[in-house]
Amino acid sequence: MTREELIVPENKVYGKPTLMNETPMHYCxxxxxxxxxxxxxxxxxxxxxxxxxxAICPVGCAVFAYRYVDVDWIEASHGRAPACASAIKRLWPxxxxxxxxxxxxxxxxxTGETIHALNRGENIAMIFINNAIYGMTGGQMAPTTLxxxxxxxxxxxxxxxxxxxxxxxxxxxxNLEGTCYVTRQAVNTVANIRKAKKAIRQAFENxxxxxxxxxxxxxxxxxxxxxxxxxxxxxxxxxxMFPYYPLGDLKNTIE
Amino acid sequence: xxxxxxVAIKTKSRILPTNFLLSSIKRGSGERDFMTEEIIIAGFGxxxxxxMGKILAYAGxxxxxxxxxxxxxGPEQRGGTANVTVIVSxxxxxxxxxxxxxxxxxxxxxxxxxxxPLVKPGGTIIYDGHSIIQPPKRDDINVYCxxxxxxxxxxxxxxxxxxxxxxxxxxxxxxxxxxDVVKGLHKALPERHxxxxxxxxxxxxxGMELIxxxx
Amino acid sequence: MDKNNDVVLLxxxxxxxxxxxxxxxxxxxxxxxxPQSEVLETLAADKPWETTGMVVLQAESELASIxxxxxxxxxxxxxxxxxxxxxxxxxxxGLSYMAGNELPGVIVSVGRGGPGLGxxxxxQADYYQAVYGGGNGDYNTIVLAPNSVQEMCDCMGxxxxxxxKWRMPVIILSDGMIGQMMEKVVLPPYRPRRTDEEIxxxxxxxxxxxxxxxxxxxxxxxxxxxxxxxxERNQKMAAKYRQVEAEEVDYELYRVNDETEYLIVAYGxxxxxxxxxxxxxxxxxxxxxxxxxxxxxxxxxxxxxxxxERIKSILCVEQCEGQMINDVRLATEGQATVFxxxxxxxxxxxxxxxxEDFKRMAREKMSNNWPKGYWMK
Numbered sequence: 001m002t003r004e005e006l007i008v009p010e011n012k013v014y015g016k017p018t019l020m021n022e023t024p025m026h027y028c029x030x031x032x033x034x035x036x037x038x039x040x041x042x043x044x045x046x047x048x049x050x051x052x053x054x055a056i057c058p059v060g061c062a063v064f065a066y067r068y069v070d071v072d073w074i075e076a077s078h079g080r081a082p083a084c085a086s087a088i089k090r091l092w093p094x095x096x097x098x099x100x101x102x103x104x105x106x107x108x109x110x111t112g113e114t115i116h117a118l119n120r121g122e123n124i125a126m127i128f129i130n131n132a133i134y135g136m137t138g139g140q141m142a143p144t145t146l147x148x149x150x151x152x153x154x155x156x157x158x159x160x161x162x163x164x165x166x167x168x169x170x171x172x173x174x175n176l177e178g179t180c181y182v183t184r185q186a187v188n189t190v191a192n193i194r195k196a197k198k199a200i201r202q203a204f205e206n207x208x209x210x211x212x213x214x215x216x217x218x219x220x221x222x223x224x225x226x227x228x229x230x231x232x233x234x235x236x237x238x239x240x241m242f243p244y245y246p247l248g249d250l251k252n253t254i255e
Numbered sequence: 256x257x258x259x260x261x262v263a264i265k266t267k268s269r270i271l272p273t274n275f276l277l278s279s280i281k282r283g284s285g286e287r288d289f290m291t292e293e294i295i296i297a298g299f300g301x302x303x304x305x306x307m308g309k310i311l312a313y314a315g316x317x318x319x320x321x322x323x324x325x326x327x328x329g330p331e332q333r334g335g336t337a338n339v340t341v342i343v344s345x346x347x348x349x350x351x352x353x354x355x356x357x358x359x360x361x362x363x364x365x366x367x368x369x370x371x372p373l374v375k376p377g378g379t380i381i382y383d384g385h386s387i388i389q390p391p392k393r394d395d396i397n398v399y400c401x402x403x404x405x406x407x408x409x410x411x412x413x414x415x416x417x418x419x420x421x422x423x424x425x426x427x428x429x430x431x432x433x434x435d436v437v438k439g440l441h442k443a444l445p446e447r448h449x450x451x452x453x454x455x456x457x458x459x460x461x462g463m464e465l466i467x468x469x470x
Numbered sequence: 471m472d473k474n475n476d477v478v479l480l481x482x483x484x485x486x487x488x489x490x491x492x493x494x495x496x497x498x499x500x501x502x503x504x505p506q507s508e509v510l511e512t513l514a515a516d517k518p519w520e521t522t523g524m525v526v527l528q529a530e531s532e533l534a535s536i537x538x539x540x541x542x543x544x545x546x547x548x549x550x551x552x553x554x555x556x557x558x559x560x561x562x563x564g565l566s567y568m569a570g571n572e573l574p575g576v577i578v579s580v581g582r583g584g585p586g587l588g589x590x591x592x593x594q595a596d597y598y599q600a601v602y603g604g605g606n607g608d609y610n611t612i613v614l615a616p617n618s619v620q621e622m623c624d625c626m627g628x629x630x631x632x633x634x635k636w637r638m639p640v641i642i643l644s645d646g647m648i649g650q651m652m653e654k655v656v657l658p659p660y661r662p663r664r665t666d667e668e669i670x671x672x673x674x675x676x677x678x679x680x681x682x683x684x685x686x687x688x689x690x691x692x693x694x695x696x697x698x699x700x701x702e703r704n705q706k707m708a709a710k711y712r713q714v715e716a717e718e719v720d721y722e723l724y725r726v727n728d729e730t731e732y733l734i735v736a737y738g739x740x741x742x743x744x745x746x747x748x749x750x751x752x753x754x755x756x757x758x759x760x761x762x763x764x765x766x767x768x769x770x771x772x773x774x775x776x777x778x779e780r781i782k783s784i785l786c787v788e789q790c791e792g793q794m795i796n797d798v799r800l801a802t803e804g805q806a807t808v809f810x811x812x813x814x815x816x817x818x819x820x821x822x823x824x825x826e827d828f829k830r831m832a833r834e835k836m837s838n839n840w841p842k843g844y845w846m847k
Contacts, residue, residue: 050679050682050683051679051680051681051682051683052679053679054545054677054678054679056541059693063691063693064693066687066689066691070682070686070687071679071682071687072676072677072678072679072682072687072688072689073677073687073688073689073690073691074540074541074544074545074677074689074690075689075690075691075692075693076537076540076541077537077540077563077564077567080533080534080537080540080564083529083530083533083534083535083537083538083541084537084538084540084541084544085541086527086534086538086541087497087499087525087527087537087538087539087541087542087549088541088542088544088545090497090525090527091496091497091525091542091545091547091549092545092678095678095679112530112531112533112534113530113533113534113537116529116530116534309479309652312479312652313479316477316479316654321654322479322652322653322654323651323652323653324479324651324652324653325647325650325651325652326650326651328505328590328591328646328650348653349742349743349745349746349749350742350743350744350745350746350747350821351647351651351653351739351742352647352743352818352820352821353746353820353821354820354821354822354823355822442478442479443479
């Protein structure tokens, strides 16, 4: 059988969401970003929100997110996506407004904007890709880098006296009155991908229904930055990241 | 003026002495066909200096005049000295700050010391009798005293102090009618305070009686 | 209708807020800082979200404010922020991004004495900050310079128009004195905010999702990996800037005629004080007038060049140690010598001080001491 003979509707078991375009992704093999992008595209499509979505991407690996998912995107300056989103949601209250940020963007340079947007209870969803490293700039220490973990700027491992401790920004968000939904997910297995999708959808619905701020952390891999194969990276994440950043809902006021 | 009398400015037409400006800055009333009154009101924060200026400016608007109100702003207002420059004019106001004043209303000693020298020759200074220990000394200006603090204390209503002073000012420099000031009060005060306007009007009229010429 | 209905006595800062509501602004995002806090205070008291639907938000910082403006501008909304010197400094990054994406947005800058925290008293030391910008890259912003409370009001309307016409941020460069002083002002009539449909029509480039199914998606990004593409973007913007320079220069002459021998160039509050100084000098027979730039970028180069052909010397009055003076010198094309006058750090010249500065300038000229004259103090 040829390839063409195989690709027919009756054989179809899986399809790319129509909002995902043909642009080749710049992400490394095994990177969690691709999976989360697909989930975002699927959910917007399922919700029928294509014309009512305003998405804000960060500076970091996801800086080019606008190239892959066919909705209107804004690339914010480094760390300021929550400020950007706050204004947009207030000016367009019936739109689905979400940010898509990495650990350096959300939990380091943009901590102030993150905390305040969450605390004001802005009706936005925030997707937080936490891979404990700076991917785009080539593997430097992130605010969420684990103790002892080696990066380009902590080549002998993260030490408290030199570098301070990993920042649990998601746990901080739980204590802010403006948040309605705070959860930590992963996309390393099919089961986890399904759970993550459910979580992102809930966050998007919270934005639409003006229930307050939602934060979905996705504990992620960075095979390149961690200098591992994708498979090793997934295992390393399970062994090292999950104990430090345990999965599950941390707060949900929408029942 | 600086003491360099010999230096002159040469223009095409004429040579001017450096001190030419002293004469040109004399009070303009009578020389020009329009009215401009440049006023400084100065005292302690809390004496109602800024609001008095504001009411005066509003009264000017009621008379279809051009006005400006320029406070010395900042934290020093609170409890420290406060002052505001008010200009009421038939012509558009050029500079909201000026180098010399037609009238200075001084409500404490430091303000008197600061602003007495800046009153234009032939101008007016008004001071509160209770707040000033050393009265003005200049004889080329009109000096008036108003015992507004005493009157306010006597009636037990310290809040009308600034309106008593305003009344005194309007008596000697009638740049607006009491009616227009009352109209200005309606504009300047939030509605919830409008019930206080008759009391203020009474104070303005009382101030007009209280003011006394001192030279 | 009572003719005085819309004639009010307001502070410059207050009128910014009231004009924004009336000109149909969609939102304000700002952070308190002296001497402009009355802008947010007035908006908060007037509650425009209950009437025109205008959004008002006190941000956590100037950094957040400008990025709120950035986000809002991306979606085609008419929004503004207001701040003073150190706060505007914090906004420079965001301004560069806004310029890079060719976004609308109005920034009101109520200057005070600097550098650093400086003082809270009026200053004009932010000419460079506004005109040359502190943000990175090849960009310009339109800079309007009001000199009265009425012009603060009018500038809000003009900025709203220009920022969409040219798709570039507009800065209204004011100072603590115009912000804090009260003058008579005629407020404009209420203009309704644009509907979503009008925004979609006016801003087909905006990232607001409207009509997405019938068009390619929009995105806002300043990042280019290909320098050639980046250069093309810069060239396109530069061509636009040259057009703005050709069309939007605005200035005013005061007591300038064929006889004029001396010229003052001043903007904002300095121009008001200079008017009084000019009146005093004219009374004494000095043939002096003033050119007041109403737009600082684009700068009125042409008229200054024309006047310099026959003017003896120019006094550039600004409340700083000399910033605009360099643009004036360039504009003269070497035909006239330019002297500086003005105070700094929050001190403001009185009319008499400007007169004294003029006299010093005239003396310098007589003593044939031109080159040294540049720094008068």
